[in-house]
Amino acid sequence: MKVKEYHAARWKEPIIHELGRKGERGFIPPKTEDKIKKRVGDAGNLVPERMKRKKKPELPEISQAHVLRHYLRLSQMTMGMELDIDLGVGTCTMKYSPKVNEDFVNLTANMHPLQPEETMQGLLELVYEFGDVFLREISGFDAFSFQPPGGSAGAYNNALIMRKYHQINGEPERDEVITTIFSHPCDAACPATAGYKVLTLYPNPETGLPDTEALKEAVGPKTAGCFITNPEDTGIFNKNIDEWTGIIHDAGGLCSYDQANANAIMGVTRAKEAGFDMCFFNLHKTFSSPHGSSGPGSAAVGVTKELEEYLPVPVIVKKDGFYSLDFDRPYSVGRVRDFMGNLPVVIRSYAWSMAMGGRGLREAAEISMINNQYLVDKVKKIKGVTLPFGGRRLDQARWSLEQMKLDTGVGIDDVNRRVIDYGIQKFFTSHHPWLVPEPFTPEPCETYSKADIDYWVSVLEKVCEEAYSDPELVKSAPHRSSNHKTKGNPFNDPERWAMSWRAYKRKRGKK
Amino acid sequence: MKDKDFTHPYIPNSVPEIKAEMLRMIGAPDADALYREMIPERLLLKKPMDLPEAITSELDLRRHVEEILAKNKTTDDYISFLGAGCWNHYVPKVCEVIANRSEFLTAYAGGPHSDLGRYQANFEFQSLICELLGMEVSGIPTYDWGAAAGNSIRMASRLTGRNEVIMPRNMSPARLSILRNFCDSASGIGRIEIKLVDYDRETGMVNLGELESKITEQTAAVYFENPNYLGVIEVDGKPISEIAHDHGAESVCGVDPISLGVLAPPSDYGVDIACGEAQPLGIHMYAGGGSCGFIASRDDERYVAEYPLRLVCVTENKEDDEYAFGLTRHDRTSYMARENAKDWVGTTTALWGITAGVYMSLMGPEGMREVGETILQKSHYTAEVIEEIPGVEVPFGSFFKEFPVKFNKPVKEINEDLLGYKIFGGKDLTAEYPELDESALYCVTEMHNLTQIETLVDALKEVLA
Structure with missing residues (x-):
């Protein structure tokens, strides 16, 4: 099956604190009626002096449409299950959630x-x-x-x-x-x-x-x-x-x-x-x-x-x-x-x-299991991919890209950044420790059609081919996602990590 | 049941021809044959499950479920004065729209590129709640206030290497039950002994003298709440933190974030680890399904190392002029460290965290101040006019949003009678706080208008007459 060159939304969206201008309002809460105000007076008098907030929280000030626009853009840069063939996310049973x-x-x-x-x-x-x-x-x-x-x-x-x-x-x-x-x-x-x-x-x-x-x-x-x-x-x-x-x-x-x-x-x-x-x-x-x-x-x-x-x-x-x-x-x-x-x-x-009813529940189980057998038979044929341990798998299987990593230097983390260029979500690898090296764990539950599975396998096949023919292309991925491969790794560095905007500003010397 | 015509709209490959084609390609006669290869005969169910027939028509399903749920009443049908850990606040439409976006509603375990927007929205929740709290670190929220407090206390115990916690009696008994579970240990290793400190009967605040007498050099944390379960504003936050610090303990405080436009943030009164419930921030009550617990602290490596939560970190790709995100010290979490992790992390309440982020963005500093002021004024007004009814007393003067009301008649009867006026009276406190006699915890928010408050007062006058 031919794979599609997907391109994700790339809004380069600022952090929410960078949006808006002083004085803008996104929402006006209900007001207190005059009769109530007259009786109880200023709200400031209802808080003991020691517990009054002295300095306003530095929340952004943004008009309503701009808050909406910001979060819609963030949603567009999120590959939800309803938008893609999400069967790569195994152990999670990414099935359809009926809208009704x-x-x-x-x-x-x-x-x-x-x-x-x-x-x-x-x-x-x-x-x-x-x-x-x-x-x-x-x-x-x-x-x-x-x-x-x-x-x-x-x-x-x-x-x-x-x-x-x-x-x-x-x-x-x-x-x-x-x-x-x-x-x-x-x-x-x-x-x-x-x-x-x-x-x-x-x-x-x-x-x-x-x-x-x-x-x-x-x-x-x-x-x-x-x-x-x-x-x-x-x-x-x-x-x-x-x-x-x-x-x-x-x-x-x-x-x-x-x-x-x-x-x-x-x-x-x-x-x-x-x-x-x-x-x-x-x-x-x-x-x-x-x-x-x-x-x-x-x-x-x-x-x-x-x-x-x-x-x-x-x-x-x-x-x-x-x-x-x-x-x-x-x-x-x-x-x-x-x-x-x-x-x-x-x-x-x-x-x-x-x-679903009793019969539908059993049918969901059977189709999930059959889908997985079908997927296993197809993935087995891909060069560089192996299935450790013998025997049939029920709902999912834990695969290894160890061989491909040895052959090409391309491992599961690289593949996981590349598959998104073809419009499918990164795969679930494995919890730790990685007893199966370079693991991935697809789970093609009953939501996915035969064509979905065929497409998903085609993407995996394509990326594995790329690993052998042009490993740098895979290692430097993603190329068409919402942002680029992350440079540097501040995530374990107390001097540079930032779990809030105020920490980020302080550590990067920004106002 | 053997008829072949079972093509379900949720299962594309249930089309009999497709199913048969796939079985043919696998080389199996039917599903049973495959199951027999994997599951021993003795464990296979021998007959179909005894379950209802499928309702495959969406209209029929809608009628069936809606008929059941129509038996409920909601706070739209009744005027509700219930709070006690789940509160009726207004949910801006934009919060609902974002919470229902397909992308956020159905995402799960994607990565920081494919789910860039989700990572950013998680990070923004952390950032915004930190502004309200005066803290610098937070994570993807946990299940509810109780879980957040439980994790916070266990963080304090590991930080100090101590095994006692002091908690106030003026906290939610349900939350205390959750914390008793968090503090016990099957092997005794890591068990945290809970000492309760009473509250002052005049003020409703933590009894400082008793706190001083109970704290020891084995105390890991002093936990308190602001406003507390009884709605009282804890004015002595600073002395409480000082007492904790003087004994080498952590000050841990649970807060209601919708109060933080008007009340001092916990960082102002020496709190080391703040926690609480984000449900008031733009999340519907859902009969308790809207709970969302947060934890926050200063940006200190020692504290960061003890979080069980996923901590989303921002960074930048300079040459691409873009932000990037990742997870800080992920090796702490149970996903990486299994039984050696800091407690556990799992599927918690990320969607509500994102929604609360939208709420704080919409409100801004002025909105948070205004909603806090409105709640203060309306709740105090309600308390004042209720107290004018003969035989009714409001014991504590300094509160935010909630306050006990003491009656001269059983609360149970009063609340039953109020139902006749289409009113949900305050939560019955008689079992939890017998010392407050026949008291109920009333909750008044920005949702209540003058007419509703007057309806309550008129009804109470009749019920108590």
Whole structure:
């Protein structure tokens, strides 16, 4: 397929603080009525002297149209999923977020989370039923929480449940958790934040998965549980997963399933039968809510009956057709987030799931998996690209450009700057450490057509050809993006880094 | 279910001919055969999921979802005096437009070239919130105020190598619950002991004497809020920070940024790490889904090293006359360091950060001052006229936006009665603050007009009569 010479918007847009002129106004807030002013007087008298703001904040002063223009230009210089073939961003399930769902979310824009339950019945019903109808069937679990406001927050929530469970059961000395290196880093970092020591299992170079023997050696009387992604970030499904959960259980631990990569297994295989005690689904991935430039997202946590009493409060319960918020749960971990979580995300997931139905969910899984097989067969043929570890991959695959880097000096960072010249988003590489050298991880979920996959592979093929024929062209990329390859690297230099305009001005000696 | 005619508008390759063609090219008879190669038979579901039929017509879907959501009431239907961590402020239309731009709404993990605009918008949020706070470093925001405070306190603990934090009783109990989780540790390593310091019953402010008596050489941080959960302006910010510093502890303060056009920034009273909730800055409430927590500090390498957040850094490509962006000390984050990271970072609330940036750009210094003044005047007016009702007391005099109202009748009954007037009364404080008797936390913002305030007062007079 012929690749297109795309050119991104290049506005050379100033920083917002450089725009406007003193006195310009972008917005006038509502004014105080005269009757109120007359009674309470000047607002200055209502603030104790010591707490009055003496110096105005140095915010820019810009007319409304110019603020809009600035941010529209910034948006144009952002390659959102809706504008490109975003399948290179694996582990993230960049699927289509149906536009109609935004209308549903907006119906709750002006709802307050502390409104009386009888004024929130629609919202509570929809959230409850999403868990009770859809997630119950998809996971096999019994009870759900929508309070964790992102995927990692879901892993953290489950670490808190694990901690509380062992405290309540008189085994607080269990302070080790086990994860695998190809599980998402949150499966290590979140238990660590909850105070766990983390043991990480590394893969057998043949299979790409840790050996069961390694797990057997890792468990012991200190084992609190495991946090595992399956299929792992490599797209490889651990066929012994039920044996693994059995080993953890036999050691007295709990098993938490990171289901961020659930897209290709909905209706195919479930957390419950694999022996897990809890899981979480990233609703901004598998369940279509948009990624929002990195949030707000939501982790829908599912647990077995046995762990239900540990869920964060409040839990939405249903009695005689009335939905209410239950705070009276003595074993609850308390709160992981204020209020009920990011419920707009749940609304979108409910609407998407209803639009898909049982059959559509299974179809999404099958097509994602088939798309990936199709993509694998095509990418395998590209010179310089290799696929470490054997066997089929479910939803995604972790590829390596190590050979190309050895041959040409061009690695994944260069390729990632070049592919955008052909109108596709840079690829997700891998979390660290880069066990697979020069990695990339495409995930062609059900949103992408055969033609999309063909185009995407053609771009990869073209850039790899360029690496062999004209490596400098790739190394100096991007050439048609919104700006050029970054020169210098102040990002680790305290003298030059600047995380705000005021720091930038100070460090560069500007007024 | 076996019929072949299932072509879904969200799945291009669900066209049976295309699916068959792809299977043919892969060399597999069907999807099941491929699954069997990857997943053991014993773990495969044996029957289709028991789930509703697809609603593939958008009109039917709209009717279905809207019928459910129509059972809700909103603050457009009722006059709301609810706040307590989620506040009803006006959202300028331009904020909505930018938050709904396809590019920002659906971007995720692109790079600093392909997503130059996103990086710049993230950076501008950091810059603008730093102007309000008087700080120099901030990052892409986290989930909510509670998470921001939790990260800030853990930063302070690592900075000082100490394991105690002092927190005020006049903070949100829900937030305290979040912080209890952040401060506990399964292994005991890194556990931070929480000591609560009471507030002065007359002023609603932190009791300085008690703070002095509780702080020790093991205290990592003194955490306080301004305005606090009860709406009270904490006038003693400076002495609180001084007490913290005298004992080698960090001063950590949570603030409501919409107050910062009129209230002194935390940098003025010695705060080392500021945090808080950005939802008031142009983000709808979404039943609590609008939360967006920020953290900020001075530009000191020691502090930067302890942030869990992604910190977007600006630089320049001189010969191209353009800005460029990257991530500062990214090796701190859990994406790089896994269990050795500073807490964790993940998908948080970047879209709300961008939206809050739009809000601060629109408002400018004058807009922030004006909205602060309007809130002060309207909330104080409401408190004054409510207090004229017999049997009603407003215990604290110095507040911004929120204030407890003490009644001579159960709040539960009052709030139920107010619903009949299409009013959401203030948050019931009786369980959280029993010492305030039958009190409710009222919130008045620039959204309330005189008529709405008068409607409340008239309703309360009738309800309390």
